[in-house]
Amino acid sequence: MDKLVIRGGNRLSGTIPVSGAKNAALTLIPCTLLTEEPLTLRNLPRLADIDGFQHLMTQFGVSVSIQGKRPEDFGRVVTFEASRLTSSVAPYDLVRKMRASILVLGPMLARMGEATVSMPGGCAIGNRPIDLHLKALEAFGATIEMAQGYVKAIAPDGGLPGGDFDFPVVSVGATENALMAAVLANGTSRLFNAAREPEIVDLCNLLVAMGAEIENIGQSDLVIHGAKRLNGATYKVMPDRIEAGSYACAAAITGGDVRLEGAKASDMASTLHAMRNIGIEIDEDPKGINVRASGALKPVNLTTAPFPGLATDMQAQLMSLLCKAEGTSVLKETIFENRFMHVPELSRMGATIETEGRTAIVKGPADLTGAEVMATDLRASMSLIIAALAAEGETTVRRIYHLDRGYERLEEKLQLVGADIERVGDD
Ligand code: EPZ
Numbered sequence: 001m002d003k004l005v006i007r008g009g010n011r012l013s014g015t016i017p018v019s020g021a022k023n024a025a026l027t028l029i030p031c032t033l034l035t036e037e038p039l040t041l042r043n044l045p046r047l048a049d050i051d052g053f054q055h056l057m058t059q060f061g062v063s064v065s066i067q068g069k070r071p072e073d074f075g076r077v078v079t080f081e082a083s084r085l086t087s088s089v090a091p092y093d094l095v096r097k098m099r100a101s102i103l104v105l106g107p108m109l110a111r112m113g114e115a116t117v118s119m120p121g122g123c124a125i126g127n128r129p130i131d132l133h134l135k136a137l138e139a140f141g142a143t144i145e146m147a148q149g150y151v152k153a154i155a156p157d158g159g160l161p162g163g164d165f166d167f168p169v170v171s172v173g174a175t176e177n178a179l180m181a182a183v184l185a186n187g188t189s190r191l192f193n194a195a196r197e198p199e200i201v202d203l204c205n206l207l208v209a210m211g212a213e214i215e216n217i218g219q220s221d222l223v224i225h226g227a228k229r230l231n232g233a234t235y236k237v238m239p240d241r242i243e244a245g246s247y248a249c250a251a252a253i254t255g256g257d258v259r260l261e262g263a264k265a266s267d268m269a270s271t272l273h274a275m276r277n278i279g280i281e282i283d284e285d286p287k288g289i290n291v292r293a294s295g296a297l298k299p300v301n302l303t304t305a306p307f308p309g310l311a312t313d314m315q316a317q318l319m320s321l322l323c324k325a326e327g328t329s330v331l332k333e334t335i336f337e338n339r340f341m342h343v344p345e346l347s348r349m350g351a352t353i354e355t356e357g358r359t360a361i362v363k364g365p366a367d368l369t370g371a372e373v374m375a376t377d378l379r380a381s382m383s384l385i386i387a388a389l390a391a392e393g394e395t396t397v398r399r400i401y402h403l404d405r406g407y408e409r410l411e412e413k414l415q416l417v418g419a420d421i422e423r424v425g426d427d
Helices: 022-034 050-060 100-111 133-140 172-182 197-209 241-253 265-278 312-322 342-348 378-391 410-416
Strands: 001-005 013-017 040-043 063-066 076-081 113-116 141-148 150-154 165-166 188-191 214-217 221-226 235-236 257-263 281-285 288-293 301-303 328-332 352-356 357-365 372-374 392-400 420-425
Touching: 001 378, 013 410, 022 040, 022 050, 022 076, 022 172, 022 197, 022 241, 040 214, 050 063, 050 100, 050 214, 076 172, 100 113, 100 150, 100 172, 133 141, 133 150, 133 165, 133 172, 172 188, 172 197, 172 221, 188 301, 197 214, 197 235, 241 257, 241 265, 241 288, 241 378, 241 410, 265 281, 265 288, 265 312, 265 410, 312 328, 312 342, 312 378, 328 378, 342 372, 342 378, 378 410, 410 420
Parallel strands: 013 257, 040 235, 165 188, 301 328, 372 392
Antiparallel strands: 001 392, 001 420, 040 076, 063 076, 113 150, 141 150, 188 221, 214 221, 257 288, 281 288, 328 357, 352 357
């Protein structure tokens, strides 16, 4: 297994290209199941999770062709064609490696009239139930069966009637599954308290490009008029707001001056607002954002929330940055029950952080020193990289396969702006 070795202290400066959004791509790819025509996605990030999802598509008989892109380029153009599906089952050995596979349930059900997906199970940050995915599909007229660790959704003969569903909890994935089922239902469906994340808007924009009829895109009450069939499309994946926010924190903790080329500021308003309150200078323009940190960092109190609130996926990265703030910050994690896996590792680097339930109290400024640390989940791993960039000495981060799931060519991007970081094979 590879590891990353970082020697801290370099001030980052220069431009980092922002890749296509992992969490948008993972819901755009299964849309290919909704049409017999080719679906071409541009700006697909080169990530382990995306490769895994492409492989899952081939299990159903979907053809996947990766268009030419120079090896040095970031991102790919991939054409999917689901003209003839040979299976509607997502097997355990694939789903267990990538829980986002549950996102084939809605579109497969809509297209084939039934879908069987291995239960995804939990992960490091929580038990990650899928009850809301299933309740939404039942509200549209599906029958749900659970057996031998698999969930099977069955539509009535003639297809899903459609219906109304009011989400008791905002759920990104459940909203995505519901949308991808409703677009081919026989009638009109309404979703209340739906997630409003930019990735949901990206999904709605693709579905509309394929011929779907969706009202109130970007709002929490969505109306979907079912279509008989959808067409293929060519669509560019939105920029990754969490990747951009992560590199913004990396620039800031080093007192750097970095441009995030391709970042969409309006998708990351809550993160940029938090960073401005910490004392970071942020300049936005239509093609990206500039991040400049020169003065002292100020402590702030942060609480994660569904969009447009502060993204839970940015909590760990901001916590690393706040280790260097001059004072005490309080971070509240309201979305997942176990999203402080980075705290023990940051503490080994010299951070002073106390956790009480879903609240973390960060005392700064900490003199961070390099250490051997272990990545646990995707965003926790990034928080260790951010801390290492400002730590005295050398940090080794092991189990970086967690990072490769969500950050495209991470060390190359950080090397572009002067970080002393290298990937080495683990001895
Ligand atoms: C998506 O996960 C993202 N993953 C996560 O990013 C992100 O943290 C999360 O949304 C919140 O923004 C992808 O898009 C692939 P949820 P998802 O359903 O859809 C509860 C990353 O680092 N819930 O919005 O699984 C759930 O337990 C990943 O890129 C139910 O109770 O998140 C959680 O407390 C990590 N029942 C809350 O809702 C359900 O059926 C929000 O989860 C579904 C969810």
